[in-house]
Amino acid sequence: MSKVVGIDLGTTNSVVAALEEGQPWVIPDEEGEQLLPSYVGLSESGQLLVGQAARRQYAAAPERTVKSIKRQMGTDYTVTLGDLTYRPQEISAILLRSLKQRAEAMLEEEVAQAVITVPAYFTDAQRQATKEAGEIAGFEVLQILNEPTAAALVFEVKTEDSEKVLVYDLGGGTFDVSIVEITGEVTEVLASHGNNRLGGDDFDRQLQRHLADRFFQTHDVEVPNDAATQARLLQAAEQAKIALSEHAFTTVREPFLVSKGETALHLEAEIAREDFENLIKPYLKETLEAIDRALEDANMSAADLDQVILVGGSTRIPLIQHQVEAHLPDTPVSSFEPDLCVGLGAALQAGVLTGEDIDAILVDVSPHSLGIAAIMDTQMGAMPGFFSTIIPRNTVIPTSRSKVYYTSMDGQETVEIEVFQGENPIARENVPLGSFLIEGIPQKPAGAVQVEVHFDFDLNGILTVTATEKGKGQQESLVVNDAETGRLSSHELSQARDAIASLFETAVEDFEDEDLEIEVDKALEITSEDSGDEAN
Numbered sequence: 001m002s003k004v005v006g007i008d009l010g011t012t013n014s015v016v017a018a019l020e021e022g023q024p025w026v027i028p029d030e031e032g033e034q035l036l037p038s039y040v041g042l043s044e045s046g047q048l049l050v051g052q053a054a055r056r057q058y059a060a061a062p063e064r065t066v067k068s069i070k071r072q073m074g075t076d077y078t079v080t081l082g083d084l085t086y087r088p089q090e091i092s093a094i095l096l097r098s099l100k101q102r103a104e105a106m107l108e109e110e111v112a113q114a115v116i117t118v119p120a121y122f123t124d125a126q127r128q129a130t131k132e133a134g135e136i137a138g139f140e141v142l143q144i145l146n147e148p149t150a151a152a153l154v155f156e157v158k159t160e161d162s163e164k165v166l167v168y169d170l171g172g173g174t175f176d177v178s179i180v181e182i183t184g185e186v187t188e189v190l191a192s193h194g195n196n197r198l199g200g201d202d203f204d205r206q207l208q209r210h211l212a213d214r215f216f217q218t219h220d221v222e223v224p225n226d227a228a229t230q231a232r233l234l235q236a237a238e239q240a241k242i243a244l245s246e247h248a249f250t251t252v253r254e255p256f257l258v259s260k261g262e263t264a265l266h267l268e269a270e271i272a273r274e275d276f277e278n279l280i281k282p283y284l285k286e287t288l289e290a291i292d293r294a295l296e297d298a299n300m301s302a303a304d305l306d307q308v309i310l311v312g313g314s315t316r317i318p319l320i321q322h323q324v325e326a327h328l329p330d331t332p333v334s335s336f337e338p339d340l341c342v343g344l345g346a347a348l349q350a351g352v353l354t355g356e357d358i359d360a361i362l363v364d365v366s367p368h369s370l371g372i373a374a375i376m377d378t379q380m381g382a383m384p385g386f387f388s389t390i391i392p393r394n395t396v397i398p399t400s401r402s403k404v405y406y407t408s409m410d411g412q413e414t415v416e417i418e419v420f421q422g423e424n425p426i427a428r429e430n431v432p433l434g435s436f437l438i439e440g441i442p443q444k445p446a447g448a449v450q451v452e453v454h455f456d457f458d459l460n461g462i463l464t465v466t467a468t469e470k471g472k473g474q475q476e477s478l479v480v481n482d483a484e485t486g487r488l489s490s491h492e493l494s495q496a497r498d499a500i501a502s503l504f505e506t507a508v509e510d511f512e513d514e515d516l517e518i519e520v521d522k523a524l525e526i527t528s529e530d531s532g533d534e535a536n
């Protein structure tokens with residue numbers, strides 16, 4: 001029998017974990033590294049680089065390196081590497097395939113199935129793209145699991161009593177807060193809130209700008225806006241950020257950053273932890289507000305919480321720990337392997353799904369409300385474009401719900417079903433998931449024809465909508481996955497799978513720093529300013 005793994009496919013780092021006698025463990029690479037940096041690149045000679053090797057070339061060759069691709073999942077964004085163009089799910093598939101190889105080498109067995117985690121606040125399109133990435137990498141994806149839920153599963157193994165736990169998960173690119181109730185062996189998510197575009201990457205960019213300002217103050221010269229220089233500055237910023245989690249001060253040194261005529265100008269700046277903290281406070285405020293919103297959604301007050309767990313690399317920043325503690329003063333805040341616990345939880349869930357003897361049952365919720373656009377009777381008469389919720393957010397999944405709607409015009413022959421997710425009462429202010437038509441409706445007076453709209457929301461967070469005209473019984477349905485969300489056809493999937501597999505046939509090259517050229521003109525860094533659907 002082939003092995004099953006759990007994978008945390010992170011914005012910055014990814015992790016693969018497996019079960020050994022019911023206990024999850026992280027599978028390291030040959031050098032003993034547990035994290036795979038989520039970077040993909042091509043070396044100068046055109047060889048595929050994944051992880052640390054790609055990360056190391058980023059500052060020197062950003063045009064041949066892709067990072068933070070998770071921020072683009074579910075959009076139609078593409079990147080070009082060498083002569084080829086890739087969709088976000090294909091770049092993610094390269095990371096997943098590399099983790100698959102790592103697991104197979106270490107376990108000395110085929111690894112065919114995986115549970116892959118996503119932020120609880122990921123939209124349907126982002127989940128679909130993640131599932132596709134797994135399939136392109138050659139996995140059977142058993143489940144797309146919410147990251148905070150995975151973290152709570154690990155925590156659950158460590159506790160005996162029933163507890164209400166708040167999981168605060170701040171990684172490289174995303175933020176999630178979830179409230180879970182652990183009763184014996186059952187982990188139930190009560191509420192979930194977050195921002196898919198908030199994380200350590202934003203802190204790096206703030207510090208990058210700050211470093212550029214400091215450089216200007218010293219030399220009266222702007223740091224040029226070319227990709228190579230900015231990539232160096234960004235990496236220096238991330239290193240400084242990490243150093244400031246340990247030390248009150250750090251010095252950033254980037255020699256020969258800019259040249260002015262014949263003179264080379266160096267960046268040398270001492271950064272105080274407090275300077276960095278001031279830069280990130282607005283982001284932290286948003287995360288604290290999300291805690292309050294999640295508590296509200298779960299109908300709880302802070303006093304009802306038994307425990308807070310901090311997950312994600314960015315929670316190593318001392319200010320974050322202090323602010324969460326100050327915000328929830330009566331609740332103990334703990335942290336357990338913040339970089340690894342999501343992957344460990346995914347491995348546990350993979351074990352549950354494949355019938356291993358593990359005492360954990362998971363109850364998850366839908367992170368967004370789901371519904372359709374409808375005409376509503378108001379005091380001012382019938383108004384179109386209202387959002388009629390069919391599955392309210394935080395409903396336990398899997399779930400199926402139906403609502404009946406009526407035609408609004410005499411002799412109406414078609415009904416358009418437009419599906420949205422979000423919380424705004426105006427349908428178009430929410431995220432569109434797709435639409436379809438029911439045609440050939442029997443011509444009758446307004447209100448005389450009934451259409452039942454049925455929503456099926458599965459454990460992976462994927463929605464199927466079916467609408468049935470009750471008289472003649474015409475039925476149309478939609479799995480929310482059409483072109484709008486960038487979903488691939490099965491033919492495209494198998495083509496992508498072959499293309500990625502053949503990339504791996506050329507061995508992933510070891511990388512030598514000395515070979516780098518420092519001349520680059522265009523970066524592929526995925527920034528939050530890039531296009532793409534916001535989830536909230």
Ligand code: AMP
Nearest residue numbers: 012013171172200242245312313314316
């Ligand atoms: P994750 O997505 O959970 O792997 O988190 C990655 C993010 O955590 C990146 O933005 C890292 O720069 C950040 N990170 C990792 N270690 C630290 C640290 N010691 N202090 C501050 N940020 C960190």
